[in-house]
Amino acid sequence: MKTPVFRGKLIEQILSRPEPVIVLDAPAGMGKSTLLGQIAERLDVTLHIAHTPPAEGDGIVLWDIPPYGTPAALPECYVTGRRRIVIAKRPDSELIGLARATAYQRVYSLDPEALLISENEARALFGADRAMEILRLTGGWPLIAFREGLIAGMEEFLMQEFLENVPNDELVDLKLLIAGAALPARQRNNLFPVASAGSDGTLHFRAEALAGVLDSALDAMIRLRLETPGNVKSIAEAYAHRGKVVEAISVFQRAGFHDDAFEQFNKAGGLFFLYFHGPAAFDQVLSGFPHSYAHQSEILVLSLGLQAVKRGDVSRARRLLLDRFGEQINDLEAVYDSRSAFSREFREFSFVLMIFEDHQFNEEMLARLFKLNAEFPGDEHLFRGSLYNSVLEFYIRRRQFTEAEDVAQRAMYHYEAAGSPMLCFYISLHQAMIGLLQGDNATARKHALRSAKSLAEVPFETPNDMRLQKLVDACIEYESGRAEPLARFLNSEIDEFTHGEIWPSLMEVTLHYGSQAMITHFSLVAARGFLDRWRVYQASNQAFQEMVNIREAVVLQHANRWTEASTRLKVVGLEIDRDRILADPDGLASLTDRDDIGLTLAWLRQILHEQPDLPQLERAIVALTGNLRVTDRQRLSLSIWQALIFKRRQDLTGARAVLLRLFEHSARLDSIAPLAEENVFLDELMGNKRISEFLAASSPARQVIRKLRDSGHMAPVSGIGSELSRRENKILVMISEGAANKSIAGMLGVSEATVKFHLGNVYRKLGCKTRQEAIGAARAAGIVN
Known part of the structure; x- marks a missing residue:
């Protein structure tokens, strides 16, 4: 060790003090003994090193008290001030008599900061180039500043010389400082010189070079302390006091407490722990409870169920409940009876689980749920908010958007009162999805901005929620004509996305936008592959399987694969089919179920392509348009179909009026995707010069048309498709699906000779000689996929 003989100014300061007792009270490695040695050399006196006090002398006496022992009392001659003494000691060495001398104002205690190496000293010792770096790494602690290469072997030293007598709460502080926490300083702390209080009142880690070895020493010391049961609680409480709940729980768990x-766990949120501490902390804490212990606790079983739901494993969540509570949980009458033996917490979670299972509810069940909400006190914001959140999903499924918005606002009130930005994020995201389902992209964007703001306020990493936000943002961009963000999401994020928590309403949005983007910007194969992925994900959910089948039929229609689409629609396991629609078109006004309405729309699109002149078709479209459960987005499709019927009846005035209202409405809502999804029929309408020129006179409509064409959703004004008649186009689509002339004649209600006549016109207009050449030309032009 290089002796710092340069400390002459500090020696002068000590020797010039008028107090008879000078105390150098500082931790190990601060250079106290070295400094006393320099003073002894300067004064030519003997340095006394012992636990016993030095003999009384005529001049100044130097006493270096060694560690690991109890020093004798300070002699009376120094207490009374008859003799002078300089004492070097550690803070944990109690010296009897020193307090009395202090009370008599005969003691000067040197500030330990004065023993740190100053900038000027560092420059003199290490040179200007290295001085600042050494001070940054060591905090000026002489022990490590002067001993390069010593740090790696200091773990044992730190444990014995520095950490041995550090209180449990300060051991915890050091651990947190090394982890990068900025901690409020305690009134008492022995962390100097490793850490010190800054001007802002918080503790800051000083000796950066010690971080790794000190962290290892702290781990070893804490493990050693935890072998004594009495230390477990104080260490855990120290973590909890600093807001480190996960660490506090882990300390208890490792000790078997x-x-x-x-x-x-309950103090930190219990069932809602996840929403305040994050998924990683939630997983860590739950894994620390033995299975046998967790199985006996209702709260822990419900928490494990929530964990399974968040991972997208709803069936495991159901199995956890069955193992803990038995088969009676499947008896909804018993669970939600007014005299139910099940706790209100269980009943709420059971409802949440049924929402994820896309369970069908009736109004009576909904009334029971609102009664359940009344069982929670008004200030139980988390439980009340969560019930409203779950009912929100129910209303979205039922297409009761006014009621959905009401419960969303109620849930938001409770979540804001509970101070949970993560739960507030979910509500805003639901509201954004309602906007998307309604075709109101402006409102969806407004709520998505709010959800992004809430997500930014979440104090922990929550990757799946970030993907939820990214998906909704991408869908909003897709609505306004920008497909690239959604295509990028589907390429890079979808694998991770399918393994997380996905609510039924989000599944619906994902299926809709994902499959539409795939068929429009990639291929039919990509779109069907996308849907098959979700079939596997929800293999046991029959309602979800039907939703996927309906979407596949719509994708096939979009690709002009009408025969396959009809086949797919026929296997959907719902009561709605072509015959029922045509037998009672007016009855469509009373449909209430989401999937019944979705299937009806798909069948109407199919009928419009195959038999557009059926008199029941317009009645069905009008009836469904008046259905209060049909979304505004779906009404946009119905309006296009109505306009197409007008156009085919040569009622161009009616067609133009419908389309003008439709396009101006789309411009106002910044939403063109619903129009793009009907491109098969919209191309025919816009191919009429009198219609397209009429719409082009309106600035908002012109803006929508430009967006549709720029984004590839609408065919250009010219092209081979525009050269073919409607019947020729239809026959071209049929032969691309493999239909023979006889089959085509049967479907169109014409003779085979007529079919051959139309095929001849198709070949001539496309410049082809064979059926295969015509199909190839149609695919190259995008008429069929």
């Missing part, structure tokens, strides 16, 4: 760990 599971009741204390569970108590801390």
Whole structure:
């Protein structure tokens, strides 16, 4: 060790003090003994090193008190001030008599900061180039500043010389400082010189070079302390006091104090722990409870169920409940009876689980749920908000958007009162999805901005929620004509996305936008592959399977694969079919179920392509348009179909009026995707010069038309498709699906000779000689996929 003989100014300061007792009270490695040695050399006196006090002398006496022992009392001659003494000691060495001398104002205690190497000293010792770096790494602690290469072997030293007598709460502080936490300083702390209080009142880590070895020493010391049961609680409480709940619970769990760990878990949110501490913390804490212990606790079983739901494994969540509570949980009458033996917390979670299972509810069940909400006190914001959140999903499924918006606002009130930005994020995201389902892209964007703001306020990493936000943002961009963000999401994020928590309403949005983007910007194969992925994900959910089948039929229609689409529609396991629609078109006004309405729309699109002149078709479209459960987005499709019927009846005035209202409405809502999804029929309408020129006179309509064409959703004004008649186009689509002339004649209600006549016109207009050449030309032009 290089002796710092340069400390002459500090020696002068010490020797010039008028107090008879000078105390150098500082931790190990601060250079106290070296400094006393320099003073002894300067004064030519003997340095006394012992636990016993030095003999009384005529001049100044130097006493260096060694560690690991109890020093004798300070002699009376120094207490009374008859003799002078300089004492070097550690803070944990209690010297009897020193307090009395202090009370008599005969003691000067040197500020330990004065023993740190100053900038000027560092420059003199290490040179200007290295001085600042050494001070940054060591905080000026002489022990490590002067001993290059010593740090790696200091773990044992730090444990014995520095950490041995550090209180449990300060050991915890050091651990957190090394982890990068900025901690409020305690009134008492022995962390100097490793850490010190800054001007802002918080503790800051000083000796950066020690971080790794000190962290290892702290781990070893804490493990050693935890072998004594009395230390477990104080260490855990120190973590909890600093807001480190996960660490506090883990301390209890490692020591086998599971009741204390569970108590801390409940204090930190219990069932709602996830929303305040994040998924990683939630997983870590739950994994620390033994299975046998967790199985006995209702709260822990429900928490494990929530964990399974968040991972997208709803069936596991159901199995956890069955294992803990038995088969009676499947008896909804018993669970939600007014005299139910099940706790209100269980009943709420059971409802949440049924929402994820896309369970069908009736109004009576909904009334029971609102009664359940009344069982929670008004200030139980988390439980009340969560019930409203779950009912929100129910209303979205039922297309009761006014009621959905009401419960969304109620849930938001409770979540804001509970101070949970993560739960507020979910509500805003639901509201954004309602906007998308309604075709109101402007409102969806407004709520998506709010959800992004809430997500930014979440104090922990939550990757799946970030993907939810990214998906909704991409869908909003897709609505306004920008497909690239959604295509990028589907390419890079979808694998991780399918393994997380996905609510039924989000599944619906994902299926709709994902399959539409795939068929429009990639291929039919890509779109069907996308849907098949979701079939596997929800293999046991029959309602979800029907939703996927309906979407596949719509995708096939979009690709002009009408025969396959009809086949797919026929296997959907719902009561709605072509015959029922045509037998009672007016009855469509009373449909209430989401999937019944979705299937009806798909069948109407199919009928419009195959038999557009059926008199029941317009009645069905009008009836469904008046259905209060049909979304505004779906009404946009119905309006296009109505306009097409007008056009085919040569009622161009009616067609133009419908389309003008439709296009101006789309411009106002910044939403063109619903129009793009009807491109098969919209191309025919816009191919009429009198219609397209009429719409082009309106600035908002012109803006929508430009967006549709720029984004590839609408065919250009010219092209081979525009050269073919409607019947020729239809025959071209049929032969591309493999239909023979006889089959085509039967479907169109004409003779085979007529079919051959139309085929001849198709070949001539496309410049082809064979059926295969015509199909190839049609695919190259995008008429069929």
